[in-house]
Amino acid sequence: MKSPLQTKIGIVGGGQLGKMMILEAKKMGFVVNVLDPDANCPSSSISDTLIVGSLKCRDSILKLAEISDIVTYEIEHINVQALYEVEKNGTPVYPTPASLEVIQNKLTQKLKLQEKGVPVPRLLAVNSEADLVEAGKKFGYPMMVKACLGGYDGKGNHLLKSEDGVAEAFAALGGDKNPLMVEEFVDFDIEISVLATRGRNGDIAVYPVAQNNHKDEVLDETRVPANISDEVTKQAMDVARQVMEIFEGVGMFCVEMFSLRSGGVSVNEIAPRPHNSGHYTIEGTACSQFMNHIRAVAGLPLGCTKLIKPTVMRNILGEADGKAIVTGVEDVLAIPGAALHIYGKVEVKPKRKMGHITVTADTLEDALDKAEKAHSALKIIGG
Numbered sequence: 336m337k338s339p340l341q342t343k344i345g346i347v348g349g350g351q352l353g354k355m356m357i358l359e360a361k362k363m364g365f366v367v368n369v370l371d372p373d374a375n376c377p378s379s380s381i382s383d384t385l386i387v388g389s390l391k392c393r394d395s396i397l398k399l400a401e402i403s404d405i406v407t408y409e410i411e412h413i414n415v416q417a418l419y420e421v422e423k424n425g426t427p428v429y430p431t432p433a434s435l436e437v438i439q440n441k442l443t444q445k446l447k448l449q450e451k452g453v454p455v456p457r458l459l460a461v462n463s464e465a466d467l468v469e470a471g472k473k474f475g476y477p478m479m480v481k482a483c484l485g486g487y488d489g490k491g492n493h494l495l496k497s498e499d500g501v502a503e504a505f506a507a508l509g510g511d512k513n514p515l516m517v518e519e520f521v522d523f524d525i526e527i528s529v530l531a532t533r534g535r536n537g538d539i540a541v542y543p544v545a546q547n548n549h550k551d552e553v554l555d556e557t558r559v560p561a562n563i564s565d566e567v568t569k570q571a572m573d574v575a576r577q578v579m580e581i582f583e584g585v586g587m588f589c590v591e592m593f594s595l596r597s598g599g600v601s602v603n604e605i606a607p608r609p610h611n612s613g614h615y616t617i618e619g620t621a622c623s624q625f626m627n628h629i630r631a632v633a634g635l636p637l638g639c640t641k642l643i644k645p646t647v648m649r650n651i652l653g654e655a656d657g658k659a660i661v662t663g664v665e666d667v668l669a670i671p672g673a674a675l676h677i678y679g680k681v682e683v684k685p686k687r688k689m690g691h692i693t694v695t696a697d698t699l700e701d702a703l704d705k706a707e708k709a710h711s712a713l714k715i716i717g718g
Contacts, residue, residue, distance in 0.1 A: 348369075478494075521596065618646065
């Protein structure tokens with residue numbers, strides 16, 4: 336009988352998430368093949384085979400499947416119809432194309448959650464500026480306008496503050512060509528996320544609730560445990576478990592939520608893959624999100640998700656255009672409990688995610704203090 340460790344895993348996307356999947360997969364001896372449009376992508380130096388091609392290209396995805404026993408992905412903005420074809424041809428795809436197709440579109444994603452009783456903001460599909468005006472009458476201002484497809488790191492979102500900004504919002508999101516939706520503005524205290532993994536046998540493992548702080552709509556810091564009540568913690572973890580059941584997800588999902596000022600939670604978005612806010616798990620938990628994703632898609636038992644120590648993760652963003660030059664490494668590594676992850680991206684750009692720092696400590700306050708010192712010391716500049 337073939338061992339699960341003889342499985343060849345194909346990953347659509349060779350960015351930093353794909354690289355961290357490979358690093359965990361290699362600990363168990365898996366062969367990992369990757370598809371990415373960039374021959375110098377972060378995964379290029381450690382993948383067994385790198386296929387250079389578009390993540391939207393049917394032929395490239397089928398080529399990856401031909402040399403793999405299982406296909407997974409590190410980003411949701413890919414050719415889902417090609418994944419259906421891979422599945423039809425007999426190669427399993429996890430998470431499934433059926434779940435990805437619903438999640439790719441923010442409107443169908445939210446309507447599915449709403450149908451199943453998961454707490455989400457009130458929402459409407461909009462097809463014109465007149466629809467936006469009507470939504471404003473229903474929800475009031477401010478309200479959040481979103482592109483249904485393709486948004487990432489704040490791109491594809493527009494906070495509409497008054498009716499005077501309707502035309503600007505519609506144009507900014509390309510409403511004449513792209514489907515849009517509106518969500519009622521949520522009065523929240525903090526942003527949180529919960530990672531959950533579901534195995535091929537239906538077992539579910541849920542991680543601790545993470546508290547996320549953003550700057551310019553890009554994740555800056557994740558801290559665990561989150562500063563929320565036991566009641567909200569339980570509700571958030573229950574919602575994450577419910578999401579996994581709804582989508583019959585296999586692999587890692589991240590459920591981004593708002594902790595409401597009035598109590599309870601409201602789901603913001605779902606990512607059917609490992610997530611930036613889960614990077615803390617590499618040092619902070621017994622089994623990282625990347626290891627559990629590999630275990631899940633390969634049909635192996637899921638690992639322990641227990642938090643080892645309070646943990647803080649800080650993203651390292653690029654500060655200028657050019658070839659990536661890293662400075663301050665010695666200062667970061669001199670800090671007890673600090674770990675440095677550089678993704679290996681050749682080109683640096685302003686606000687591009689180039690790496691992250693994780694700090695574990697006996698108290699969250701100590702971890703926060705050390706993370707701030709480490710983050711201040713390290714720079715990635717363009718040479």
